[in-house]
Amino acid sequence: MNSTKRNFTPILLAWFEEHERDLPWRRTYEPYHIWISEIMLQQTQMDRVVGFFSRFVERFPDIGCLAEAGEDELLKMWEGLGYYSRARNLHKSAKILATQGAALPESYQQLLQLPGIGPYTASAIMAIAFNRPHTVLDANVERLFARLLDLSKPVKEKETIALIRHQVEDLLPADQPRAFNQALMEFGALVCKPGIPNCGVCPFHVGCQALQAGTVGARPVLPKRKETILITMACGVVRRNGKFLIQKRQADDVWANLWEFPGGRLKEGEIPEQAVVREYLEETELCVEPMEKIATVQHAYMNYRVTLHGFFCDLLPDQGEPILHAAQEARWVEEGELADYAFPSGHRKLISCLQGVEQSQE
Numbered sequence: 001m002n003s004t005k006r007n008f009t010p011i012l013l014a015w016f017e018e019h020e021r022d023l024p025w026r027r028t029y030e031p032y033h034i035w036i037s038e039i040m041l042q043q044t045q046m047d048r049v050v051g052f053f054s055r056f057v058e059r060f061p062d063i064g065c066l067a068e069a070g071e072d073e074l075l076k077m078w079e080g081l082g083y084y085s086r087a088r089n090l091h092k093s094a095k096i097l098a099t100q101g102a103a104l105p106e107s108y109q110q111l112l113q114l115p116g117i118g119p120y121t122a123s124a125i126m127a128i129a130f131n132r133p134h135t136v137l138d139a140n141v142e143r144l145f146a147r148l149l150d151l152s153k154p155v156k157e158k159e160t161i162a163l164i165r166h167q168v169e170d171l172l173p174a175d176q177p178r179a180f181n182q183a184l185m186e187f188g189a190l191v192c193k194p195g196i197p198n199c200g201v202c203p204f205h206v207g208c209q210a211l212q213a214g215t216v217g218a219r220p221v222l223p224k225r226k227e228t229i230l231i232t233m234a235c236g237v238v239r240r241n242g243k244f245l246i247q248k249r250q251a252d253d254v255w256a257n258l259w260e261f262p263g264g265r266l267k268e269g270e271i272p273e274q275a276v277v278r279e280y281l282e283e284t285e286l287c288v289e290p291m292e293k294i295a296t297v298q299h300a301y302m303n304y305r306v307t308l309h310g311f312f313c314d315l316l317p318d319q320g321e322p323i324l325h326a327a328q329e330a331r332w333v334e335e336g337e338l339a340d341y342a343f344p345s346g347h348r349k350l351i352s353c354l355q356g357v358e359q360s361q362e
């Protein structure tokens with residue numbers, strides 16, 4: 001690294017000029033767009049974010065529109081991106097900003113005051129939206145420097161991060177923080193990639209210490225993955241007078257304020273059908289009988305892997321309206337209206353299976 005340090009920044013910037021991806025938020029560097037893109041990118045891959053971003057800013061073109069949005073509609077726009085607290089925090093921040101002139105502050109400290117904006121996102125907004133000299137260390141940058149410097153310590157350790165930050169600050173050109181930070185992240189994403197990097201086309205290969213030491217495959221040293229937790233759940237789809245029963249989850253629960261079919265986790269020794277009957281009774285005071293399997297779907301959030309069994313259920317005779325114990329609201333909706341509500345991805349997958357099962361019943 002030392003031998004190439006002097007030339008590193010101009011070579012990197014030249015590479016970026018030639019190879020940067022055409023991303024919608026890069027066309028104007030509008031601070032609102034950078035903010036939305038950074039929040040979306042926090043837990044979602046770039047390829048997925050591009051489509052979501054374009055739809056989002058078309059519907060909510062500025063902070064004022066976002067502040068005035070209804071939360072149900074906002075969550076619906078976010079459906080499929082997951083980690084819905086990001087959307088709720090965007091909403092809260094937009095409402096705060098709407099009372100202060102509806103613009104993002106050009107201040108790291110003030111950005112940190114907004115819900116959902118931590119040090120990383122504040123630095124990214126300062127550097128990319130406002131072209132101010134902040135360093136942005138994402139996983140791509142950490143991986144690149146862990147290899148360039150052949151760092152044998154875990155890349156997420158405080159000392160390692162401090163060392164990388166020091167290097168990046170040293171290389172940061174005062175007049176081009178926007179291009180430089182994006183170039184580093186882009187280079188890590190496209191050339192010094194996870195898994196097998198493209199060392200053959202890398203302009204830094206001569207000074208790359210991991211390449212010289214033959215340790216590229218062992219860099220970066222990552223923290224142990226969290227243990228995967230398997231969960232089995234079951235839910236029931238009940239229809240009365242052609243309408244489906246859905247309920248809105250509590251505001252302080254996982255998947256807060258999203259809609260779902262009543263159901264829950266299996267208890268030890270239960271089969272899915274038994275869990276549906278018990279959960280319905282506990283959550284809605286309705287007695288149901290599972291009739292036909294819709295599908296079993298898998299979905300994941302954080303380190304949880306969920307298997308969800310969905311059943312069409314009949315209501316037993318003389319059942320009234322649901323009395324809710326695990327939700328804030330319930331509605332009976334037409335099948336076509338299910339598309340208007342935001343569901344967790346497992347329930348959304350079940351909905352896409354509903355039609356096939358219904359057709360096979362006809």
Ligand code: SF4
Nearest residue numbers: 192197199202205208
């Ligand atoms: S030589 Fe390979 S490992 Fe080293 S910085 Fe370049 S792409 Fe990454």
